[in-house]
Amino acid sequence: MSNKPKIAVIGAGKWGQALHFALSFKQETYITSRTPRDIKNFTDLNTALNCEYLIIAIPAQQIKQWLKENFVFKNQKVLVASKGIEANTGEFLNEIYAEHVPEKNIGFISGPSFAAEVIQGLPCALVLNSTSKKLYQEFKPFFPDFIKTYYSADVIGAEVAGAYKNVLAIASGICEGLHLGKNAQASLISRGLVEMQRFGKNFGAKKSSFIGLSGAGDLFLTASSNMSRNYRVGLGLAQNKSLEEILEELGEVAEGVKTSEAIYKLSKEYNIYTPIANEVKLVLDGKNPKDSLKDLLNS
Ligand SMILES: NC(=O)C1=CN([C@@H]2O[C@H](COP(=O)(O)OP(=O)(O)OC[C@H]3O[C@@H](n4cnc5c(N)ncnc54)[C@H](OP(=O)(O)O)[C@@H]3O)[C@@H](O)[C@H]2O)C=CC1
Ligand SMILES: O=C(CO)COP(=O)(O)O
Missing domain, CATH: 1.10.1040.10 (N-(1-d-carboxylethyl)-l-norvaline Dehydrogenase; domain 2)
Structure with missing residues (x-):
């Protein structure tokens, strides 16, 4: 059995699938979504939630409800791939996630990255934003050579x-x-x-x-x-x-x-x-x- 840490992408829309493709270069990466799909390593939500590392790519407006109904914190490290502000409450995603995941376990992906290009393996640069540099250092090796990652602690920015x-x-x-x-x-x-x-x-x-x-x-x-x-x-x-x-x-x-x-x-x-x-x-x-x-x- 492999000792490599387990990673899962949650949300198999355009961005989730592109991230799954990219992370699969260096690591066996699971993917799950609300609607089942015929994709390699597609799994159920429970298996995904048992992974040590998660990337969540669900639209911003759905996250609050999704977390409430589906998420169980098991000390996973989480990267949030969504870009938006919750319209009903005006909450930023880091505020919504804070009710479920401690600050040291969470980071946010930003930067210019059309999924359609990432899924072709074209070069791309991303920022992983977290107050924990350790979290960045843990996620960084999972990214393939065609994605350059930068660190920033400015989550709200x-x-x-x-x-x-x-x-x-x-x-x-x-x-x-x-x-x-x-x-x-x-x-x-x-x-x-x-x-x-x-x-x-x-x-x-x-x-x-x-x-x-x-x-x-x-x-x-x-x-x-x-x-x-x-x-x-x-x-x-x-x-x-x-x-x-x-x-x-x-x-x-x-x-x-x-x-x-x-x-x-x-x-x-x-x-x-x-x-x-x-x-x-x-x-x-x-x-x-x-x-x-x-x-x-x-x-
Ligand atoms: N596409 C891009 O180039 C990029 C997108 N982003 C951001 O990533 C996020 C996702 O975008 P993208 O993947 O492109 O969007 P898509 O519209 O392609 O896919 C969104 C996916 O979210 C899932 N979803 C929708 N509602 C719910 C819900 N209530 N509960 C659970 N899952 C739900 C759906 O899964 P299912 O189909 O299984 O039902 C759907 O496939 C957005 O915030 C976007 O801004 C960030 C960078 C790049
Ligand atoms: O965030 C994106 C690229 O970085 C994708 O933008 P759109 O959601 O407008 O397609």
Whole structure:
């Protein structure tokens, strides 16, 4: 029997499957999900929860409930792969997980990483964010040679950046869909970066996280490519499609939709100036994107 530590990915959507593929290079890696699949090393949830190392790739809005109903803490070390802020409560994922996993056992993955590229083995750089450097050192050897990992202790910075960029990608998709030009798009993305940094600062995030892979890196990726689901939501909105129609066509999660609600709430509560995220929320609620643009230019 192998003495290698056991690892499992929970959530076999796009990102979960890509991480499972990547980790399987160096390590036998299990995967489980709500819907069973014919994938190598697919297992049941109980077997997965008995592994020493877990990577959880379930959409942010489902995590609170999922943890409550399914998770049993058995001293596992956990990496969270989701990017979003819970809309009902405005809680960050680290706050939600804190009720189930002690701080020293948890880390958060951030950085520019389209699953579709990772699953082809294309080069990629990720940040593993945890207050425990030991946790990073334990997970680092599991990653394949084509993924370079960096360490950061700025959990909240990574979380805000990863969640906020999804909302900005929607804005950027709207910009593209309205044919506003590359000047407008670059302005939107760079002002968006300032905005997410301002928002993050309020919750204790470090400025440097926003100019690195977790912030600028992931924002530039997601807000400039229609490989991004969030960007495609923006394109659809600019084409006057209904949100329901867009999400049905997408068939996968676009975290920016619900995260824009969370940011809207939090920015009101803490009096933070977040004009771009607010307009995204209003467009998702039905405001005409052209009126939104006018309001942004005049704010
Ligand atoms: N795709 C990407 O490139 C990247 C995604 N992320 C983040 O990873 C997270 C997951 O994204 P991704 O995998 O792409 O999304 P997908 O839409 O591809 O898959 C999400 C999976 O989550 C599972 N799921 C949904 N609801 C529940 C629930 N209530 N309980 C348990 N499982 C549930 C589903 O499993 P099932 O099908 O078995 O029912 C589904 O396959 C998101 O937060 C995203 O932002 C981060 C970096 C890159
Ligand atoms: O987070 C991602 C890449 O880093 C994926 O972005 P989308 O969810 O918009 O596809």
